[in-house]
Amino acid sequence: MKLITLASLWLAVAGLSDKEKTALSVFSQRDHSHNTPAVLASELSEYATNAELSNVRSSFSKRQYPLAAQGLLVHVRSISSDPLVQPGKQYSQPFMMLNGCVNEFNSLYK
Numbered sequence: 001m002k003l004i005t006l007a008s009l010w011l012a013v014a015g016l017s018d019k020e021k022t023a024l025s026v027f028s029q030r031d032h033s034h035n036t037p038a039v040l041a042s043e044l045s046e047y048a049t050n051a052e053l054s055n056v057r058s059s060f061s062k063r064q065y066p067l068a069a070q071g072l073l074v075h076v077r078s079i080s081s082d083p084l085v086q087p088g089k090q091y092s093q094p095f096m097m098l099n100g101c102v103n104e105f106n107s108l109y110k
Contacts, residue, residue, distance in 0.1 A: 023050035028094035069106040
């Protein structure tokens with residue numbers, strides 16, 4: 001857990017990577033209003049792949065959904081302070097969509 005925390009701190013300082021920006025843009029183009037658990041898992045797995053979140057991708061591949069949910073929560077927390085995801089900024093809406101879906105996914109696999 002300590003390793004995840006250090007990685008989160010580094011990501012928060014480093015800002016959004018180009019891969020994360022692309023992943024947020026792609027994710028925001030989907031309609032997330034009627035997601036079933038399977039569709040939600042598929043879309044979040046695709047996000048993890050596009051954002052190059054290797055531990056989360058691995059958890060999805062192994063169908064370890066609680067672990068994937070935890071990894072996504074850590075990721076969302078790590079990018080939440082980035083200036084580009086703040087209200088009114090370029091990635092604000094995509095981030096809010098991602099955050100909502102991650103919270104929903106986490107509630108399914110607590």
